[in-house]
Amino acid sequence: MQRTLRSGRVHQQQRAGPARRAMPFTTARPLSSVTCSAAAAANGNGVHANGNAASHGKCPTPAQTVRTLIDIVNEGTLCTVGPNGLPVGLPVTFSMDKSGKLQLQMDAAAMEMSNLKSGSTAVSLMVQAATQPTRAVGAVSLMGKVEATADGALPLSIDNCLYFGGLDQGSRGLQVSGEEVAAAEPDVLRKAAPELVAAWNNERAEDIYRIVSDFMGVPLTEMAYAELMWVDHLGMYINTEVAGREAAEVVRVPFYRPVLDERDARSVITMASQIAWERERAYNPPLPSIFMDAAANN
Incomplete structure (x- = not known):
């Protein structure tokens, strides 16, 4: 299934209709609940099904x-x-x-x-x-x-x-x-979060699709919709729809470590997308030539 990036969002070509917007605080749409205790069960770089490294898996209190x-x-x-x-x-x-x-x-x-x-x-x-x-x-x-x-x-x-x-x-x-x-301390990303949300939804929407797809263990082609809703120093909330499922779901994707500032958050989100991309393709980086030469000599 081909996927294209249109107006800052990724859409399946088979699906038509207006782009969806982030859900407000009060909504009539069916919504599967998400709690931080559920997010704590996730592992890896915010990767629910395939993660390797241990994650903080937490939300702000x-x-x-x-x-x-x-x-x-x-x-x-x-x-x-x-x-x-x-x-x-x-x-x-x-x-x-x-x-x-x-x-x-x-x-x-x-x-x-x-x-x-x-x-x-x-x-x-x-x-x-x-x-x-x-x-x-x-x-x-x-x-x-x-x-x-x-x-x-x-x-x-x-x-x-x-x-x-x-x-x-x-x-x-x-x-x-x-x-x-x-x-309590206010979150370090409180001022930057709206800009981060807008930047990823409008310019790098495919990253959000890929990250939440990897986190949920759902093939990217089955992700009907994904939109970043908020970012804090421990992770991010993404509103998702999966093909064949009736209810939309807000998914908490934890960062693999707490971020320090806006620049750090951009780096960690980019890294999460890169890791998801590599895992999607079962990416195996080539060995440096020094190791290949040593193997050939033996």
């Missing part, structure tokens, strides 16, 4: 993902309780410093400020990116208290979080403590 989300998203919906006891949710912006302290930015005349002054200081802040691919990572509800300081700052003291994993479907509504989030 929920606390790390929450920390990453609130580091790269600066707006959310703040729910406060008014003097009448009724909750109200309104949009706010926020920032987080290096120590993990979250600061809200609100107009002094905003309804939230009035509610905080006259009602309960207990609040919840719902955070989810508005655009793909970051939106696909998930969402988090931060629960805690807001108390204005003398200098007019509005720190949100996070007591607990509810993490709704968008890609890690096994982490829906998972409770994470505020202490865990404050202690």
